[in-house]
Every structure is written in structure tokens, then in C-alpha cells.
Amino acid sequence: MTRLFHTFLLVSAVIAGNSAPAPAAIAEPVPPGLPAVPAADPFYAQPASFDGSRMGEIVASRVVDVRDIPARAPLTSWQVKYVSQDSGGTPWTTVATIIRPAGGARTSELVAFDPWIDALDARCNPSYQLRAGAAYLASTGMITEMTSLVALLDHGYTVVVPDYLGPENQFTASYVEGRNTLDGIRAALNFAPAGLSQVTPVGMFGFSGGARGTEFAAELAPDYAPELNLVGSVAIGLPVDLSNSGRRMNKSIFTGIDVISAFALDRAYPDLNTSAMFKDPGLGSKVGGMCNVEAEAAFAFADGADMTFGRLWPLDDPKVAAVVQTLRAGRLGTPRAPLYLAVGVNDQVALPDDNDRLAADYRDRGVDLTYVKLPVVEHVTSIVVAAAPAMDWLAERLDRAGT
Template sequence: MNRRTTALLCAAIVAAVTVGTASAASAASAASAAPAAVARPTAAASDPFYRYDGSKPLASYRPGDVLQRRTLDYHVFGIPTPVKAVQLLYRSTDAQGRPSANVTTVVRSPHGDGSKAVSYQSFYDSLDPEDGPSRAIAGDVSLGGVIANAESLILAPLLLKGYDLVIPDTEGQNADFAAGPEYGTNTLDSIRAAVRAEETGLHAGTRFGLFGYSGGAIATNWASALAPAYAPEVNKQLVGFAEGGLLVAPAHNLRYVDGALVWNGVIPMALIGVARSYDIDLTPYLSAKGRALFEDLERGSIVDALGRHPGMTWKDMVKPEYKDPNSIPSFVEAVNKINLGQAATPTVPGFIGQGNAGLLEGTFGNPRGIGTGDGVMVAGDVRALARQYCATGNTSIKYEQYNLLSHVGAMPYWAPRAMAWLDDRFAGRTAPTNCGRIPAGNSLEPEKPTAAR
């Protein structure tokens, strides 16, 4: 495909995304106003490609080994494009160290030669595996999959620059939303699979950059942190990680959005996802309202959660004796496992952007001693993590804080800056740093359990 064809394709993608996003926005608005739950796809509708049913035990494969493969047209809101995508079912590892199977998508740039690739971590944020980016790319259309479709706007410029793309379903096939360690292993094994599959054109000499915002930042940072120990050969191929709008210490975020008008919907979503990932039963602690909410969101997406329960608090969801989240031992154990402040320090350069104007978005997060943020992410936590990386040996960290931008508003400002930063890493330029000049942040110490009252 020549450059003119690619440019026309990108224009078609933009047009499709614009139309699709407008339609999705209208649908989301209607969904927010309607009390009825959004219909969920049934298990029977699931694509058999996603299931490993081979005769060999999954545990007999190495993490990153390819189990199945297929080539199909890249779709945007169900519309096929001339771009071909290779999808791989591969072996990975879940949050509890058990073998799992997951899917990733590889898209070759018409201007690439296999020497450089970007692993793009989507911010699809859903508890329904049917909303993953691989499903959208294969042509599925769903309200929860709107984000994965719209992200084509971000991917097209990367293809034009000659980057091949690897796009993992970071949350795995159970859609374990917010379970960071699992996001990380899924991402690293996705790269392994892409390198091992001959038809992708990628190989052991391909250099990779990690790129992700919000939910995609969770995967990007955890992959960076886990790579030296979990996938050292992948770590050697990484030129750096670029991320924005990062979840660092989830217990802080819970307090920050508690009682908010919009973003508080991520509280039950994260609890469901993390509980699912670690096999935790939260039912004994939930109030009747909490149980109903959890059932409603069991297969929900961020579209189902935001703005649907304005002013809802943690106390509304649990029995009175558990009004302090830290009085639930399994909760404390889980949030400490997914606290990035307790994870290892990445060894490759990093670019971290964070908004700090959540009030402008009308989300009215409640700081409660943890400072301000972008409406859902706590800026002090992100600063603290960047400083921690600098202090523990990675002095190639660049942190930017956008004091006039919210979580949604910061993304379009951060993205081109992050792409430019990655361009420089692939070009071999020295990574910029502001270590020593990053303002102080919050403590990232583990949460401590308290007694139920």
C-alpha cells in the first residue's frame, strides 16, 4: 500500500470514528438517562477463536507462545478497511500466576520494515471481554467497544510514521478491570507472541515502545515494572514507556472519587475487576444497594458506569460496619497488590503526563488529604511514583503536570507529546529528565487493615 492509499485510509478512519463517536455519544447519553441496564452479549455469541481447546495443557506452553492465529481486515465501527491485521491467541499468566490465554492484534505499517513497533495499550475500560480492542478490530460493534474503535484516531498516525502496532487485550479474557499486574503480563506476553509469529514481520531485533493513557497507562506502567524480571528479553527490546492519566494507589483513588458526580462509577467497576482477578468474594460486605449495583455492572463498561450514580459513596455500597474500606481484609490485600508504589522500578526511560484540574470537569472529587487530581487520578500519587523511580535508579524519567486539564482534556494534549517523545527514543536521542525537580507527592505506603465497626 502506497503513502497516498494510507493517507486516504486514515481519512476514512477519521470519518468513521467521527460518525461512530457521535452516534456513540448519543447512545451513551440515552443510556445514562435510562434506568434499564444495557443488554449484555451472551456466552454463545463469543468468538471460538478466543478459547484454547488444544490437547496439550496450557501450562505446557511458554508465556508468549502462539496458540492460534488468523488474518482479517481491520474494522472501524464494523466497517472493513484495506488494512490487514494478524490476531494471535497466546499463552500468558494471570494475576495469581496461573497459565491463561489471551488475544493480541498486530498491524503492519505499509512504511515499516519490522525494525520498530509500538505496543499500544487501549483504555477500553470494561468488565465485558466482548469490548476488547481485538473484538472491535475484528468487526464487532458494541456500546462498550466505542473507545476501542475511536482509538483508531491515535493508531493511524503511528502507522503513517512507519511503526508496526501490537495491540493487546490488556484486561485478559475475563476483563479483569484495574487489575494492574495482569495487565502487565498480558502486555509483555503479547509482545513475545508478536515476535514469535513469523507472519507479523517482527523479530528479536525489533525495538518496542510502550504507549498508553488511563486504563492503557495501567498496562504500560505495569509492563515496564514487571519486564526486567518477568520478560527480560522483552525488556532489552524496549526503548521506553509513554503514559498519561495513571492509576497508582487505587485506595487513594477510591477516597478521591467517593461521592463524585461522574467518576465515582469506577469504584464498583474496579472492585469487581480486582475481586475477579484475585478470586475475592466481596458479597458478605455489600449492602443491598451494593449487591444490586455489582450485579448490574458485572459485564458493564465505563459507558455504563460514569454519571449513572451521582453522589454515590463507598458507604452506600457496604454494610454499616464496613464503612471504612480498610476493615475488609481482602480489600486491603488486593489494593496493596495493585499499588504501583510497591512494584519494581522500570529500567527503561519513561514519559509520564498527568492532568490536575478535575474540578473543571464537574467531577468534584473529594481529596481527603491526598490532594488534587484530574477528576479520577490523583496527581500527588503520580508525582510520588515518578520521584520514586528517580530515587531508585531510573534517572531517565520526564514528568509533566497539566494544571489546567482534566482527565479527558489532558489526553489530546498529552498524546502528540508522548508520540514525539517516543520518536526521539527510537531515533537514539538521550531521554530528557526532570528528576530532582518533580514536586513532592503522596506516600505510597501499603494500606493497613483496621477493625470493622
């Protein structure tokens, strides 16, 4: 199943007469037989103290079964709880899943895979999604990225999949997305059973919301994690500017992501108080219980301004806009490792003009950039077209570094 299929389902529902948003819809409880959700799983609990902790340090680990990943080889997988930090630099722990294919020819090379999360509920994070299996994934999102994950595993790489939004799911908070990705890589390299080392060649791969984690990690790496042997990063369908993307997504199938983003900013930057801009005082808890595709279905084609006092969308508030401008791609640093950036010419989330400007800025700064404009496609189909050549590009750099 692809994300395009989910888009078809959403559009079909609207055509069938479900065009009115249903913001009261809250995700159904997890069915019996599935793992406990993070909120009910002690493994996810925060430590009592972070005294002496280092970023990327592992504080707990466990063997897990990842379900319904159709890789060619049997898989060994673990979860590690590791130290990272929130938007203000305060330590917390989040979780990464490390997956190693049996007999993989390149298991001594590591790829950080950032799937799109775009949600406020921790059950939407990959550490839970990968354990829940296909029947659950089909309703919450990550199954749509399984093809990319399988391709990396079938290349023979060890893959680390971090919960890069952190335990509070601070979606839109660029520093969180980048730092928690990099600290997930550190954790994987520090985890002895994975068989890696500090000189292991590392790549990163992300699409859409996952491209944010990957690209911001690439920008932060030279200063935040200079010890990593980062040899290449792939960001496909990158929403460069939240403000521009948010305006374009409103009144589309992606309106729900706009709503989630507004409440995510409230978590990462509580002084902005974006939640107070909404007329429904329970809206935050409602969207806080939804995964990406559930929010897309609930708010498809709605006008976000109808939900706020005075029809003022948070991104139009000067204080909010000023913070969001600091979170644009290109503002966090200059990637030192090669970067592959791809966008569809009709992308309505990762706006092509914004990507053009970012590419020009990177080239002016001397970034080793491969920039691909994909003809015809829009956002949800861009990954279908871009994935294979992007994987080849990344594999070339990883394999060269691993020889």
C-alpha cells in the same frame, strides 16, 4: 469522537434529569452483522492443557479485518491467541491484535498499544472492539482512543493491541495488566507473518486504564521479560493508587469505574469476597455486562457506599486495603527503559499528588524519567494535550534504536 464528547453526553444526561443511577441497565445484545462476541467465538476458548507452554507462546492465529481505523495506509491485521497468566501465576490464554500498515517506513519497530478497557465483559476488549467498527465503538468506548492508534500506524509502526486484562478481565490486577501486555509483545515478536524479530525495538503507549498496563509492564519487564528490546514507554493519566483514585472518583461521572473495580478485585482475588459487601446480589452480573462508558452512564454521580452493607466501601476494609497497597504503581519493580509519565494538574482519576510521589520515587531509583505536569487539563482532556509530544518522545527513541 473523543472521550471528552462521551463525558459531555454523560453530564448532559444528568443535567436533563437522569442523575439517579440505573444499575439494572445491561448492555444491549450485539446487533446483527457484527462478529460473534468472545463468549460465543471458539477462537477465544482456553486450551485443554498448558503442559510445556511458554509465556507469549502462540497457540492459534487468524487473519482479521479491523474496521473504521482511518489510517493513511491500508492495514494488514491478525489476531493471535497467546499464553500468559492470571494474578496467581496460573497460565491462561488471551488475545492480541497485530496491525501492520502497508509500506510503513518503520514496520520493523513495534509498539504495544494498551487502550483503556476498565470493564469486566470480554466484548469490551480491543480484540472485539477493533473488529466491530465505529458504530459499535461509539457506544462502548474504544473509539475515543482511535486518534492515538492512528497516530502510531501513521508513523509507520507495527502495533500490537493486547487484551491485557486476560480472558477474565481482571481489571485492577496490576500483575495481570503488566504480564499480559509483555506476553502480547512476545507473541507479536514470535508471529512470523508480522516480520519482526527478537531484537526488534519495542515501545509501549497507554492512557488511563491503558497506562496501568503499560506502566506495570515497564516495572515488570526487567525480571519478567528481560529479553525484550524495550526502548521507551509512555503512560498518560496513570491512576497510581486505586484507593486514592477510587475515593476521588466516587460521586462523580466515574463512579461506575469504582463499582467495576470492586467486582474486578473479586475476580482477581476471590478470597477477599468483595462482591458479598454489596446489598444487591445481582449487581455483579449487571456491571459484568457493561463496558466502561455504559457503566459511567448508569452510575454517574452515585455514592458507591449506598450500595454496600453498612456503607462500607470495599477499599475501606483492612484486608482489601492491604492487597490494594501491593498493587500500587512503583511496587512491582523498577523500569529499566526510559519512561514518559504525564498527568493533568486537575486530573480527578490519575491524582497529581500520587504521580508526583511516584516520579520522585522513580528518580531516587535512577529511572530515566520524563515527567510532564499538564496545565489546566483534567483526566479526559489530558490525552488530547499530551498525546502529540508523548508520541514524538517515543518515536525519537524507537527510530534511534531502529537505525
